[in-house]
């Protein structure tokens with residue numbers, strides 16, 4: 001055992017560019033070898049195409065459950081079961097043995113057109129005692145739809161949601177079917193952080209830069225959906241008090257790290273998916289600055305990538321991975337992965353592992369490539385294993401466990 005640990009440490013050091021700065025240039029082989037979509041220059045070395053790393057970790061992929069129709073999110077429950085959402089508007093519990101439960105009663109209707117539907121689900125920080133869950137969905141509204149957040153109490157027989165209440169409605173309502181976001185994450189402050197897309201269309205895109213709406217924003221709210229007094233724009237004329245950060249495009253991945261720092265991974269334009277370290281009140285640039293280009297190939301904002309007062313992404317992908325779901329790994333099952341960020345990739349059909357040191361990404365590895373599935377969500381279970389959800393008409397829940 002001791003030998004195995006020592007060997008693992010050596011491998012980890014060799015894979016770490018910081019530990020081999022002198023020979024980094026010679027040894028650094030980015031995983032991404034395809035031509036980029038644009039010739040835009042990164043703001044700093046390592047902001048894109050960082051060194052590929054390979055973890056010396058033996059694992060197996062076990063199918064826990066099948067037959068989930070376009071599942072969108074999974075939350076491991078404390079007892080080893082799982083709460084899952086399906087895009088069409090169903091929430092189901094997957095039992096510890098993998099049996100798929102009937103759809104829970106009490107879920108409000110969703111607008112499942114396009115990218116809409118039942119999206120993320122999060123457990124109350126005190127779920128063990130209050131059995132309360134929170135979920136986001138594209139809510140059909142008069143004149144269109146928008147992302148809303150509801151909460152409810154899981155009934156004791158686990159067949160229904162009770163005391164269901166919509167606690168937050170992103171504004172404005174819009175008649176579209178794209179860029180709803182969203183992910184929900186409770187912070188160490190027990191506040192609920194939620195991400196919203198900017199609805200994609202040309203007329204909606206500028207809203208990401210305006211504080212009078214929730215499009216292209218991350219909000220921070222109480223469990224009742226109210227804005228805490230210490231939010232950055234409370235009291236500012238014309239600004240919505242729930243806003244925590246702005247200038248986002250479409251965020252389908254967000255997670256807190258072990259230190260309590262929030263990160264997001266957002267769908268960018270063609271060649272511009274990005275990882276951001278989210279700081280209170282900051283502007284993340286969309287669409288005044290961005291990497292990548294329109295999917296038509298046209299430049300965005302004249303190709304501007306940097307501007308004073310606008311945050312740079314910690315990392316970006318060109319070509320894109322189409323990120324969905326993120327998890328900072330903190331478990332004991334895979335010591336070599338502790339502190340790494342895992343991100344699901346829809347378009348590239350893989351699980352991305354990032355080695356992050358401070359505010360720099362120093363290594364990237366792509367896992368599960370041979371499975372050829374779009375990855376929609378990734379979460380860590382109470383057992384320290386990773387759970388992955390595939391985006392498919394016959395979606396599956398996978399367990400990634402050490403190979404014994």
Ligand SMILES: [Ca+2]
Nearest residue numbers: 073120121122
């Ligand atoms: Ca979730």
Ligand SMILES: [Ca+2]
Nearest residue numbers: 274284285286
């Ligand atoms: Ca940005």
